[in-house]
Structures are given as structure tokens and as C-alpha cells.
Amino acid sequence: MTATHPVRERARRKPIRGWVWAAVAALPVALTASWIGLGHDVRYVLGGLDVSPFGATGTFVHRPLAYRWLAEGLSVFDVGSVGVGEGLIRLVALAFVAGAAWWLRAGLRQRLPSGEASAVAAAVGLALALAPNWDFLQPEWVAALFGVAAIGAALRTSSVLGGLLLALAVLVKYTTLPTALIALGVIAVLDRRRALVAGVTAVVSGFALFGLSLLAPREWRWLREAWLLDEGVARDFGAVVKFAANEAMLVPLVALLPASLVVLVRVSRRRWAWPVLTVLALALVLGAAVIQGQWFQYHLAAWVPLAAGLWALAVARWTLVHGRPPWTLVGATVVVLFAARVCLGASFDWRSGHGALAYGLLAGLVVVAMLACAVEPGRGGRQLLSVPVLVGVLALTVPILPTTPYSFDGVHADYTNAGRVAIEHKFTEEMLAVRDRIGADTPVVYLAFGDIAYFMGNPTPCRYPSPAYLRRGTYLPSLRDTASYSENAACLSDPSVAYVVIQPLWIDAAELPPGLIDTRFDCSRPLTNDDVVVCPRTR
Known part of the structure; x- marks a missing residue:
């Protein structure tokens, strides 16, 4: 032989x-791409742009112009049935993720060993691809994607190009500035000169592009008045802690950030560079959410690729130094993801009443993991890199499992991924039935959340397909004096409108100004289903 x-x-x-x-x-x-669809906030934007005649520049969907243009570009792929269209949009987004991850790897290889660069890029790309459905394609997620591409561009291609991508990361929502700063911090840890050039370019190009966006007729007014839609800076420290704890429960690698940093400190020459950057990153992103005063988990979307990248870097660097993976960190990941999965899989009633128990268990596991990682011996044991690869993939799949809720016990904790898909099917059938009754091309005004317009598809002459100003004006009196509120209310008097579509669970029509609906529409004998009331115009 x-x-x-x-x-x-x-x-x-x-x-x-x-x-x-x-x-x-x-x-x-x-x-995941084959069944999970898109989040309801993404449908809000796509639906609004689809039914409005004013395009991305002239339609208000509670997002800056840069994000509206991006959504309008993606809407080209929204063809066929809801499932097919959303699947195509997700595939296009995944192609961008793959490109950004490849670019990140090319950039990191200029400063890190090939194995570390590959591990980090793969983990970050997978974290973006398997992001919680509420995060996927949100402005915060898009900003993270631009940030990843910016790191790759600055380190491999051009610092100027990296700076331009950082500017775009900010422009998709403005409160995504911390995400751009995180990416700039990563560049600075690896190459200070390139970080300086990228930072200066980002500032100059960012202000230039922002100024150009204000040439759109209503953009400056919408930017000023949109801040009034939020209820102001949050001051409840307990709510902030609970908000962050929800993200740690949903994404096990976020919970294990402290343990990952312990491993990195033990095997890195510049011991405190990554811990300092991580603490600042977590604080900045959380601070942006506090300023907005809302506890939507997608506001923390940047935490997910950051945590995945640091976990992968810790595993790869320890393996390079000691010839085997950090089995304590890998084992702790298995335990934490199993515990999180058990807690997340519990009923809504159990989760609502046992938050302290679940968070206490998670915190205890994280502390034990940190201590164990701090004393793990360096040498000895087999390499078996396949094990941490599998564990990392399993940890990142937790948020997109069918029974995983949108939050453990925070906003929309009663919705699971499978539940949102069921609602998609329900809305598709209901809204198609309404459209068949009134005619697909019949103009309407929507007093409903944006995904109703998305599923129904009837055109509207209104720049506010989902009436954010009218709805929040029912409990925020200061909004009623804005130009956007008046313009939004005027939609109901447009003579081309044949029906008003009301979603009672989303807006209390009785709280709207007298005469806004009842003098123009006949709701005495409406067309109704489980979710909307459709009233014809009075003749």
C-alpha cells in the first residue's frame, strides 16, 4: 500500500x-430566510413607501431620508406574494452581509493573524445574518452593517472610503452615531493613523450629505418635529437595566461579553484596549436608546455583532497562544445558551412573573463564567476547533428560533417569531379580502400602523401613510401645534379618498379632534374584520 x-x-x-x-x-x-419574513417596523416603512405617490423623498415613515432611499431600493425586490417578496429582500440583504464580512476579513488580515481575522469576520457576519427578526434591516442593524464594511474598507481599501461608510452609518437614523463610533474605535485599536483619516472623512462627508438631504422640501421640518413624537429622555434606571438584561437573555453572546473580555485580557499584549472600547460601546449605544426614551430591543442591535466578534476573537487568540480553544468559555457558552433557551421558551405568563429569577440565574452564570475563565490553565488539551464553531453557531441561532419571543419580559414579550409569521398570514388574508371588496386601486386614508398599508396595498394621497402625528397627538398635546400634524389631519378631507381604514387597537379614533372622521365618513355600517374598521366616505 x-x-x-x-x-x-x-x-x-x-x-x-x-x-x-x-x-x-x-x-x-x-x-431562517425561508420562513421568518421581515419585522413589522420594516413592513411599516416598505408599506408606506409603496402606497404613497410621493416616493421616498416626500413620504413620512419616521425614518431619515438616507434610510428611506435604501428601503425604496430594496422594495424593487418586493415582488409576488408576501413570502416571496420578503424572502427576496432578505436574500439581497444577506448578500450585502456576506460582502461586508468578506471585506472585514480582508481588512483585519492586515493587522491580525489570518485565523483571528477569519473567525471574527465569520462571527460578525453570522451575527448580522441571524440577528433577531426585530433587528434585521432596522436602521440600527443597517448602521452596524455599514460599520462592519467601514472597518474593512479603512484597513484594506481606503481610509477615506471607510469614513464615507461611517457617515452613512450615522445618516440612516442619526441616533446610530454610537455605532459609527464603535467601528471607528475598532479601527483605532488596530491602526490609529487610518482611524484619524477615516474619522475626519466621516465628519466632513457626514455634514455634507446631511446638508444635501435638507434640500428635500420637508426634511428639516420632519427632523425637528419627529423628536416631539418621542416622549423624551428616559429617567427610570430600573427600566434601563431591564432593557439591557432583556438583550443579554435574547443573545447569549451578549451575556458572555464579560467572560470573553477576561479571556482576551489574558492573551493580549494591549490588555485593556478591547475592554475599554467595549465598555464605551455598550454605554454609548445604551445612551442613545435612553435619549429616545423607548425600550425597543432593536435599539441595541449594534451589541450583537460586537459581542459575536469579541467572542470569536477571544476563542481564536487563546487557541493561537495555547494551542487549544478556551474550553471554559466554550463550555460556559453552552450552559448560558441552554439556560437562556429554557427561559425564553417558557410561557409569557411565566416570564412576566419570574423575571427576577431568570435574570438572577443568568447573572450568576455569567459571574461564574468570568471567574472560571480567569483561572483556566493555559496549556494542555486537544484543539478540536469544530466544537467552538458549532457552539458559536448554536448561540447565534437562539434569537431566530420559532418560539423565541421578541423580548423576555419587555416590549412585545407576548410575540414569538412563529407568532409574528402567523399574524403575517392572518393580515394577508384579511387585508386582501378588504381590498377585493373596495377595489385594489381605490384611494384610502390609513389610521393604522404601517403594516396594514403593507398588507392591504391600496393607494393613499397622504404623505403620512401611517398617521404617527395624529396617533401620538391623542396623548401628546404639543404635537397638535405642529405643521406635520395639520398636514396629516388634512389627509382626511382630501376629496379623492373613498374610505378611511381604522385600526382600533393602534389608534383611539374617539380621541381625535371632533369632526375629523364623523363628518366625512360613515362608520355606522362599516366593513370590519378582527383588526380594522373600514368606513366609506359620506356623499
């Missing part, structure tokens, strides 16, 4: 092994 040369044998095996693990990582991404 002829012996096989060991070097040639390893060379022949290596690419096969790489493709195998690429397939393992791609499998949950493909399965």
Missing part, C-alpha cells in the same frame, strides 16, 4: 473542512 504524504494530506483536507463549516454556518441562515 502506498503511503500518503502527511503535508499533502493536510493540504487536501483543509479546503474541504472549510467548506463543511461554511455550510454549517449557512444552514441556519438559509432556513
Whole structure:
């Protein structure tokens, strides 16, 4: 029998092994894309742009112009049935994720060993691809995507291009400035000169692009008045803690950030660079959410790729130094993801009443993991890199499992991924039935959340397809004096409107100004279903 040369044998095996693990990582991404659809806030934007005649520039969907243009571009792929259109949009977004991850790897390889660069890029890309459905394609997620691409561009291609991408990360919502700063901080840790050029470019190009966006007729007014839609800076410290704890429960690698940093400190020459950057990053992103005064988990979307990247860097660097993975961190990840999955899989009633118990368990596991990682011996043991790869993939799939809720016990904690898909099917059937009754091209005014317009698809002559100003004006009196509120209310008197579509669970029509609805529409014998009331115009 002829012996096989060991070097040639390893060379022949290596690419096969790489493709195998690429397939393992791609499998949950493909399965998720095939069924989970898009989040309701993304449908809000797509639906509003679809039914409005004014395009992205002239339609208010509670997002800046840069994000509206991006959404309008993605809407080109929203063809066919809801499932097909959303699947195509998600696939396009995943292609951008793959490109950003590849770019990140190319950039990191200029400053890090190849194994570390590959591990970090793969983990960050997978974190974006398997982001909680509420995060996916939100401005905060898009900003993280731009930030990842900016790191790759600044370190590999051009610091100026990296700065331009950082500016775009800010412009998609403005409160995403912390995400751009995180990316700039990563560049600075690896190359200060390139970070300086990228930062200066980001400031100059960001202000220039912002100034150009204000050339749109209503953009400056919408920017000023949109701040009034929020209820102001949050001052409840307990709510802030609970908000962050919800994210740690949903994303196990976020919970394990402290343990990942302990491992990194033990094997890095510049011991405190990553911990300092991480603490600042967490504080800045959380601070942006506090300023908005709302506790939507997608406001923390930047935490997910950050946590995944640091976890992968810790595993790869420890393996490079000691010849084996940090088994304590890997084992702790298994325990935490199992505990989080059990808690998340419990009923809504149990989660609502046992938050302290669940968070206490999670905190205890994290503390034990930190202590164990701090004393783990360096040498000894087998490499078995396949194990941490599998564990990392499993940890990142927790948020997109069918029974995972949108939050543990925070906003929309009663909705699961599977539940949102069921609502999609329900809304599709209900709104198609309404459209068939009144005619697909019949103009309407929506007094409903934006996903009603998305599923129904009837055109509206209104710049406010979802009447954010009218709704919040029912409990925020200061909004009633704004130009946007008056313009929004005037939609109801447009003579081309044949019906008003009201979603009672979303807006209390009785709290609107007298005569706004009852003098123009006949709601005595409306067309109704479980979710909307459709009233014809009085003749």
C-alpha cells in the first residue's frame, strides 16, 4: 500500500473542512430566510413607501431620508406574494452581509493573524445574518452593517472610503452615531493613523450629505418635529437595566461579553484596549436608546455583532497562544445558551412573573463564567476547533428560533417569531379580502400602523401613510401645534379618498379632534374584520 504524504494530506483536507463549516454556518441562515419574513417596523416603512405617490423623498415613515432611499431600493425586490417578496429582500440583504464580512476579513488580515481575522469576520457576519427578526434591516442593524464594511474598507481599501461608510452609518437614523463610533474605535485599536483619516472623512462627508438631504422640501421640518413624537429622555434606571438584561437573555453572546473580555485580557499584549472600547460601546449605544426614551430591543442591535466578534476573537487568540480553544468559555457558552433557551421558551405568563429569577440565574452564570475563565490553565488539551464553531453557531441561532419571543419580559414579550409569521398570514388574508371588496386601486386614508398599508396595498394621497402625528397627538398635546400634524389631519378631507381604514387597537379614533372622521365618513355600517374598521366616505 502506498503511503500518503502527511503535508499533502493536510493540504487536501483543509479546503474541504472549510467548506463543511461554511455550510454549517449557512444552514441556519438559509432556513431562517425561508420562513421568518421581515419585522413589522420594516413592513411599516416598505408599506408606506409603496402606497404613497410621493416616493421616498416626500413620504413620512419616521425614518431619515438616507434610510428611506435604501428601503425604496430594496422594495424593487418586493415582488409576488408576501413570502416571496420578503424572502427576496432578505436574500439581497444577506448578500450585502456576506460582502461586508468578506471585506472585514480582508481588512483585519492586515493587522491580525489570518485565523483571528477569519473567525471574527465569520462571527460578525453570522451575527448580522441571524440577528433577531426585530433587528434585521432596522436602521440600527443597517448602521452596524455599514460599520462592519467601514472597518474593512479603512484597513484594506481606503481610509477615506471607510469614513464615507461611517457617515452613512450615522445618516440612516442619526441616533446610530454610537455605532459609527464603535467601528471607528475598532479601527483605532488596530491602526490609529487610518482611524484619524477615516474619522475626519466621516465628519466632513457626514455634514455634507446631511446638508444635501435638507434640500428635500420637508426634511428639516420632519427632523425637528419627529423628536416631539418621542416622549423624551428616559429617567427610570430600573427600566434601563431591564432593557439591557432583556438583550443579554435574547443573545447569549451578549451575556458572555464579560467572560470573553477576561479571556482576551489574558492573551493580549494591549490588555485593556478591547475592554475599554467595549465598555464605551455598550454605554454609548445604551445612551442613545435612553435619549429616545423607548425600550425597543432593536435599539441595541449594534451589541450583537460586537459581542459575536469579541467572542470569536477571544476563542481564536487563546487557541493561537495555547494551542487549544478556551474550553471554559466554550463550555460556559453552552450552559448560558441552554439556560437562556429554557427561559425564553417558557410561557409569557411565566416570564412576566419570574423575571427576577431568570435574570438572577443568568447573572450568576455569567459571574461564574468570568471567574472560571480567569483561572483556566493555559496549556494542555486537544484543539478540536469544530466544537467552538458549532457552539458559536448554536448561540447565534437562539434569537431566530420559532418560539423565541421578541423580548423576555419587555416590549412585545407576548410575540414569538412563529407568532409574528402567523399574524403575517392572518393580515394577508384579511387585508386582501378588504381590498377585493373596495377595489385594489381605490384611494384610502390609513389610521393604522404601517403594516396594514403593507398588507392591504391600496393607494393613499397622504404623505403620512401611517398617521404617527395624529396617533401620538391623542396623548401628546404639543404635537397638535405642529405643521406635520395639520398636514396629516388634512389627509382626511382630501376629496379623492373613498374610505378611511381604522385600526382600533393602534389608534383611539374617539380621541381625535371632533369632526375629523364623523363628518366625512360613515362608520355606522362599516366593513370590519378582527383588526380594522373600514368606513366609506359620506356623499
